[in-house]
Amino acid sequence: MEQEKDKEKQKMKGSEERWRGAIANLMEMSSNLESLQSLLLKKAVFVDDDTFAKASLSSEQSRTIKVLEQRVETLERELDAAITAAAHARLEKRQAEAAQKAAELRAQEITKELENTTKVFELHMEELRAKQEEISKRDKEIKLLEAIIQTLGAKESHSTSG
16 A cells, blocks of 8 residues: 555656656746847848748748758658569569479479389389299199199009009
8 A cells, every 4th residue: 555655656756847847848948939039139130022022932942942852862762662672572583483493393303203113113013923924834834743743643553552
């Protein structure tokens, strides 16, 4: 509770200091305005309407020139930013094109590797088929030889028993 009161007192104290500072600034500005007014009254120059009109026109043209100069500077900054953005975009485009070309080359490499693997696979399949045929042929020869052996064995057992 006391901490809240202390914080509130500090806020009030800070607020009072700011008001005092603002009032002091206003008083100083008032004093400066009075000095300026006094100076203008002492040093005032009176001119005819034509001279005043020319001076006003000159002053207005000066302000217009200053505004136009600022606008030119702003446009120059915008142009520089646009040129920089365009250069950045061209760089990004080149990088994207390079990445695309690299991806295309990689795709070609993978396709070639896949084709080579397919050829190797086909060669292995042909080799396996040839070996399978050879195994089948030998299997048939073995069965034929077994049949011959059984036939000869049967004849021999008939001739020994008979």
